[in-house]
Amino acid sequence: MNNPKTKILIIDDDLDYCALITETLIDQYQCYFAHDGQSALDQFAAVQPSLVMLDLGLPDMPGLALCEKLASAANGNPYALFVVSGDSSIDTKLKAFAMGADDFIGKPFEIKELISRIERDLKLLKERHALQQSHQEAYQLVEVTMKQASQYSYVMSFFKNLNACTDVEGVIQTFFDAMRFFRLRASISVRKPTPMMLDFNGAQLSPIEANVYETIANKGRLFEFGQRLMVNGKHVSFLVKNMPADDAVKGEVRDYTAAIVEGLEAKLEDLSLRSGMTQAIADLKQTVADISSAINEHNTIVNSVLSNMLTKISSSYHLLELTEIQEDFFTKLVEEGVINLSQSEGALFNTQVDLHRLIKQLEALKLV
Incomplete structure (x- = not known):
């Protein structure tokens, strides 16, 4: 049927x-x-x-x-x-x-x-609807946890959890955990480093809600309308959809949401910098590899040219009818050229070593 x-x-x-x-x-x-x-x-x-x-x-x-x-x-x-x-x-x-x-x-x-x-x-x-059903048990578990801590101690825990995040998805999950702790229904719009908009249950935003973000994401740090509060940062905004009616409680929400958006901003900026450093290190590694390849190719060509030159000069002495003094002069001239090229190759090798050392220093700095 x-x-x-x-x-x-x-x-x-x-x-x-x-x-x-x-x-x-x-x-x-x-x-x-x-x-x-x-x-x-x-x-x-x-x-x-x-x-x-x-x-x-x-x-x-x-x-x-x-x-x-x-x-x-x-x-x-x-x-x-x-x-x-x-x-x-x-x-x-x-x-x-x-x-x-x-x-x-x-x-x-x-x-x-x-x-x-x-x-x-x-x-x-x-x-x-499907996400709401699948998350119902998780919400109940979070509600039990919410009763075991105060608001301000949880804010400190939020910053600690935020610091441990390694990607944008982890940041968003930590944010939604905090909203559930405070019994707030919220959505979030992240603009950097990866643009995304999600509702409190992990679903995409409705078209009208996405339009609201586009309209008032630059209307100041806190923008309140009806029972809703938009909290704006440079790279992230979030919308609280069930602001309490009590003025005192509403003031508390404004205070800790302002702190939360500052933490989100700092972490997203950190992730963006780490992503940029990772790309810079990858580019530097590729550049060093290209330099090494170019040096090896250059050395191969130079050695071949010098070898051919020495062979031709040695075999041409009797044809040129050079004196012994002249032969010694040309031989020493070629030998000096070989020595100078060897010293140049050593300098290039030292440059490669320095670049590899720089890469290791940058990778260590990224992990700090």
Whole structure:
């Protein structure tokens, strides 16, 4: 038996628009419709769709308010929220994201783009759900650990763990461990040395969240909107999605997240420098190898030329009818040339030894 089609709930008061969307999606998805806020809530509860397409301009209820009601009615069931609006301003996008939207598209839009983004959003939803299930036991273990240490002692432990990281993936894992300790849901955007964006469960970011990073990653060290806090550094930013309501606790979060981003910055800079030094050492090794090869080739050619020269000169003495004094002069001249070339070869050999010593010093410095 074929698998049932994925359910999509389309909430819009424009009947022509709904008909167009139906014609576009009906072959691949099972489509349901609602034309106002209350019927949308009723349909949502009855259908339990995997994706909700919500137009913000509804007749009986503000679209952003409906976002919040849908989240409450979901009872933990996963779904993707795709917001559609004629207002594509950053303020509207931020408000939609703060209310839980996974994607945003402005009217008018291309049908091909809509289909592509629906497929992507459903794929991300499936990946997040699978990762959430696989990480549930790990989260429970972390929660037990969280109860055994204070906030500030954990910050010290965080820096120690961070110092032991040898790659960007380890840094990100250490960051997420810290967020779980503080009971914070967060995502992270790393720009150096390897660009990547990940959510707290290891999934890719939704398109709208990625857009939020691009928009406010340069808005100062701390940027707070709604129940969210963006913490920005030069090479890394992270977004706390569940800021506490209590002002005192919120102040504590600001304090230790500011310390955490400083640690992340320092470690990512260190990894970048180590990566650059590793590449520089590799390049230097190749250069030394090339020099050695060139010297060996040069020596082979010079020795061959000198050997031929000596043979020809020796065999030509009787033809040139040179005196004994002249023969001795030419012989000594050639011998002096050979000695000078040998001394030059020794200097080149010493240069190779010095370069190898420099490589060893750089490799030792990299390990410090």
